[in-house]
Amino acid sequence: MKIISAKDYQALSRAAANIISAQVILKPSCVLGLATGSSPVGTYQQLIEWYKKGDLDFSQVRTVNLDEYVGLDKDHDQSYAYFMRTNLFDHINVDPANTNIPDGMAPDEAEECARYDKVIRDLGGIDLQLLGLGVNGHIGFNEPADAFSTGTHQVTLTESTRDANKRFFASIDEVPTHARTMGTREILQARRVLMVASGANKAQAIKDAFFGPVTTQVPASILQYHPDFTLVADEAALSLL
Ligand code: F6R
Numbered sequence: 001m002k003i004i005s006a007k008d009y010q011a012l013s014r015a016a017a018n019i020i021s022a023q024v025i026l027k028p029s030c031v032l033g034l035a036t037g038s039s040p041v042g043t044y045q046q047l048i049e050w051y052k053k054g055d056l057d058f059s060q061v062r063t064v065n066l067d068e069y070v071g072l073d074k075d076h077d078q079s080y081a082y083f084m085r086t087n088l089f090d091h092i093n094v095d096p097a098n099t100n101i102p103d104g105m106a107p108d109e110a111e112e113c114a115r116y117d118k119v120i121r122d123l124g125g126i127d128l129q130l131l132g133l134g135v136n137g138h139i140g141f142n143e144p145a146d147a148f149s150t151g152t153h154q155v156t157l158t159e160s161t162r163d164a165n166k167r168f169f170a171s172i173d174e175v176p177t178h179a180r181t182m183g184t185r186e187i188l189q190a191r192r193v194l195m196v197a198s199g200a201n202k203a204q205a206i207k208d209a210f211f212g213p214v215t216t217q218v219p220a221s222i223l224q225y226h227p228d229f230t231l232v233a234d235e236a237a238l239s240l241l
Pocket of ligand 1: 034035036037038039040066067131132133134135138139140141
């Protein structure tokens with residue numbers, strides 16, 4: 001495990017974008033696992049800036065996103081499909097046909113989850129997975145549970161997660177109660193994992209996940225076993241270490 005300490009959100013976004021850029025330059029047809037939420041927004045903005053300068057080419061890149069809310073159409077402004085278009089895909093030359101996100105509207109839950117696992121397998125796995133960190137230690141929407149999850153699956157979001165995400169919705173009642181997420185196993189199988197974490201509200205989760213025991217109650221703690229895991233965090237997020 002490698003920890004990169006950045007002084008603030010801008011510096012951490014730049015450091016994370018550098019690592020993703022290196023991946024894209026070294027393997028132009030790489031498979032990037034992508035995340036939504038506020039943590040990676042600055043990283044995406046930096047990648048867009050470098051793309052616009054002509055320093056990056058995403059034309060062969062393939063992407064798989066971690067998760068999607070159940071019941072939100074891809075054009076709903078809080079869906080993760082919409083988030084990815086507006087925060088990244090619409091501003092770079094990635095081929096939309098090469099981007100993948102679980103379908104939160106597909107009626108057959110089991111069929112959709114199996115389809116998504118096949119997408120990941122058919123791509124040959126993930127070269128670099130970008131992650132945020134939940135305040136309760138979740139990765140993707142793999143919430144604290146009695147076991148680490150295997151395969152894409154549907155989860156009931158915890159109240160802590162719905163509460164953390166209500167800032168994007170008019171009220172907590174509008175926050176979906178379920179999501180479909182890549183499994184912890186698939187995240188762990190990515191060849192490289194890069195996590196971005198910012199702000200004092202992530203400090204306890206970082207301490208628990210990376211300086212405590214590996215436990216299903218803190219899903220991110222399993223990353224301690226990953227052979228190529230990098231955490232890029234700002235000083236506030238690292239303040240309890
Ligand atoms: C998003 C995701 C989540 C977030 C996490 C942190 O695709 O899978 O695990 O990364 O909830 O969210 P932010 O970055 O908004 O604090």
